[in-house]
Structures are given as structure tokens and as C-alpha cells.
Amino acid sequence: MDFQTHYITPDVKLSRYEGRLFKTEATFDYHMLIWFISGETRIIQADAAYVFRSGDVFLIPRNQPTTVITAPTGDTPHQAVAMHLTTTRLRDFYRDKPFSAPVVAVPKVRQFAAHPLLESCLTSLLPYFQLEGIFPEEIAALKITEALTVLRRIDPGIDGILGNFEEPGKIDLVDFMEKNFAFNLPLSTFSYLTGRSLATFNRDFRKAFRTTPQRWLTHKRLELAHYQLAEKHRKPVDVYLEAGFENLSHFSFAFRRQYGYPPGSVV
The missing domain is CATH 1.10.10.60 (Homeodomain-like)
Incomplete structure (x- = not known):
């Protein structure tokens, strides 16, 4: 298996995978915004399954059991950019941004329609992966803030997921x-x-x-x-x-x- 990960910061990474099949199961501690560049990924959650391919942008919500099955397509490797939307960053972002969207208690994977603002935000990250040395945290924070601002613009209901900071309570x-x-x-x-x-x-x-x-x-x-x-x-x-x-x-x-x-x- 040939799996390579390039980080701009701990919260922004580019992954490249050229093996036959890769599977992981997890409940992520933070929301993950994924931009799929090439390859194919199948994501399975309770009562739902998704297949994502080149150009797709989607959010994997935190604290939801998730299976990710990844494979290249033909001779094309799997490549994706991922942003870790940590609770700390989201609390800072929403501190002065009240919202009226209902809280989504059990969120599903959320896919976003193609939009020039979102495409511009994500493609602008690619040159940064060529840099060597320490990437300024201030710039990384600006790029994540830009992504969050775009998501709120194109999907008003996203606040009900990203703005919910509750931890799991006792359930059935x-x-x-x-x-x-x-x-x-x-x-x-x-x-x-x-x-x-x-x-x-x-x-x-x-x-x-x-x-x-x-x-x-x-x-x-x-x-x-x-x-x-x-x-x-x-x-x-x-x-x-x-x-x-x-x-x-x-x-x-x-x-x-x-x-x-x-x-x-x-x-």
C-alpha cells in the first residue's frame, strides 16, 4: 500500500493513495470537509451509503460511526484534500454568529453542490502543499474561516451541524x-x-x-x-x-x- 499524506497544518492535509483498497472505520472527533480530486470512495453510515468521485465535496460529521472504503479508479490514484473542522475552531467562528437553523442531533454525511465560491476556496489550497518549512498558522486559520463562510453561504442548514457542540448523551x-x-x-x-x-x-x-x-x-x-x-x-x-x-x-x-x-x- 502506498499512502502519502502532505500537511499544510495539522488541520489541512492532502492525501494520495495508490493501493488497491483501503478501509477504515472510525468516529471522528471533529467534522471533516473533504474535496475529492480523483479516485473513488464509498462511505457507509447507519441507514445510508454514499459513493464519491472526482470533484465531489462533502462533510463527514463528528461522533458518527463511519466506514470509509477507498480505491483508485483505473490508473488514477485516490487524491483528496481534507480540512479538520475542530470544535475549538468552530467555537471561535460561531462566537459572534448567532443562527436560527435547527440543531441536527444525528447528522448524516452532507454533500455540497458545485459552487464557484467553494471551488475557488479549495483549489487555492493546492499550491500551499508545495511549500517547505512551517506554514503560518494565521494563513491556515484564514483558509478554514473562508471555507466555513462559504459553507454557510451555500447551505444555510449547515449551522445546525457545525454550530452544535453537544457531546453524546445517554440514549437508547x-x-x-x-x-x-x-x-x-x-x-x-x-x-x-x-x-x-x-x-x-x-x-x-x-x-x-x-x-x-x-x-x-x-x-x-x-x-x-x-x-x-x-x-x-x-x-x-x-x-x-x-x-x-x-x-x-x-x-x-x-x-x-x-x-x-x-x-x-x-x-
């Missing part, structure tokens, strides 16, 4: 897990996103599901994979990543143990 555990079980995240992340300590999460989970989180998660992920194989007629190699497994061999072993036959024999 069963509903959350039924929607997000396919994300291969640490139990500590699941506990945080449901507003619980890890000990409380484990206790509440056993009470609700009458089994351990690990066993329940494996069972649910295999059920999802079986459905995709049997009803959607997909291949094991196209299913295991989206079902929450890290590699095909582990998926095949777990599938055979649960169902008594290999995933390739499902018809």
Missing part, C-alpha cells in the same frame, strides 16, 4: 446498536456514543440482549452478510468489509462456524 442502547452493529469499532467507542462508561455499557448491554457485546456483534454481522449473499446475490469478497470484518479469512471462518458451510456456497 438497543436502538443505537441495531443501527450501528456493522461498524467494527472498539466497545469503548460504542459506550461513549451511547453516553455511558464502558462498565455501564457492558452492564446495560447484557441486560438488554442477554449476551456479551462481542457475541452479539459477531452474530448480527454474520446475519447481515448472509442476507447480502442469499438475497442480494453478492460475493463474499464484496460483503465482508461492509459487514464489519477486517479480512476475508476471518469472515469465512466465523461464517462457517455459525452456519456450517462456507460463505461461497450460499445460493
Whole structure:
């Protein structure tokens, strides 16, 4: 795998990837504004999946379980510019900017229509990646402020996402897990996103599901994979990543143990 990252600052980076496939699962601590230059990325969240290609601009919201599957397209590598919209920067930005947009409690990935202001803001970043040495924080802050100002201009509802600084509170555990079980995240992340300590999460989970989180998660992920194989007629190699497994061999072993036959024999 050939993955290169060039930073203007810790909050603005250019990534270039020339491998066959790259997958990551995370809940980001900050919103991420992505400008896709080339390649293709599939992003999966609860109840929604997206495919982004050259020219697309979108926002991945913080504190939402997200699977990112990236691959080059033909001989074209994956390239993207990412801005980390940290809570600290956003608090400073919104300090003197009241807004009336309703707060979005559970935001989804948000794509932005093509707009000359947004295109100009993002393409102006590219020359900075050629610089050597320390990039002035003052200029980086200006570029992020410019991006935020443009987003507010072209999408008035964005304030309901970027201007919401609340941390996850205690929510319904069963509903959350039924929607997000396919994300291969640490139990500590699941506990945080449901507003619980890890000990409380484990206790509440056993009470609700009458089994351990690990066993329940494996069972649910295999059920999802079986459905995709049997009803959607997909291949094991196209299913295991989206079902929450890290590699095909582990998926095949777990599938055979649960169902008594290999995933390739499902018809």
C-alpha cells in the first residue's frame, strides 16, 4: 500500500493513495470537509451509503460511526484534500454568529453542490502543499474561516451541524446498536456514543440482549452478510468489509462456524 499524506497544518492535509483498497472505520472527533480530486470512495453510515468521485465535496460529521472504503479508479490514484473542522475552531467562528437553523442531533454525511465560491476556496489550497518549512498558522486559520463562510453561504442548514457542540448523551442502547452493529469499532467507542462508561455499557448491554457485546456483534454481522449473499446475490469478497470484518479469512471462518458451510456456497 502506498499512502502519502502532505500537511499544510495539522488541520489541512492532502492525501494520495495508490493501493488497491483501503478501509477504515472510525468516529471522528471533529467534522471533516473533504474535496475529492480523483479516485473513488464509498462511505457507509447507519441507514445510508454514499459513493464519491472526482470533484465531489462533502462533510463527514463528528461522533458518527463511519466506514470509509477507498480505491483508485483505473490508473488514477485516490487524491483528496481534507480540512479538520475542530470544535475549538468552530467555537471561535460561531462566537459572534448567532443562527436560527435547527440543531441536527444525528447528522448524516452532507454533500455540497458545485459552487464557484467553494471551488475557488479549495483549489487555492493546492499550491500551499508545495511549500517547505512551517506554514503560518494565521494563513491556515484564514483558509478554514473562508471555507466555513462559504459553507454557510451555500447551505444555510449547515449551522445546525457545525454550530452544535453537544457531546453524546445517554440514549437508547438497543436502538443505537441495531443501527450501528456493522461498524467494527472498539466497545469503548460504542459506550461513549451511547453516553455511558464502558462498565455501564457492558452492564446495560447484557441486560438488554442477554449476551456479551462481542457475541452479539459477531452474530448480527454474520446475519447481515448472509442476507447480502442469499438475497442480494453478492460475493463474499464484496460483503465482508461492509459487514464489519477486517479480512476475508476471518469472515469465512466465523461464517462457517455459525452456519456450517462456507460463505461461497450460499445460493
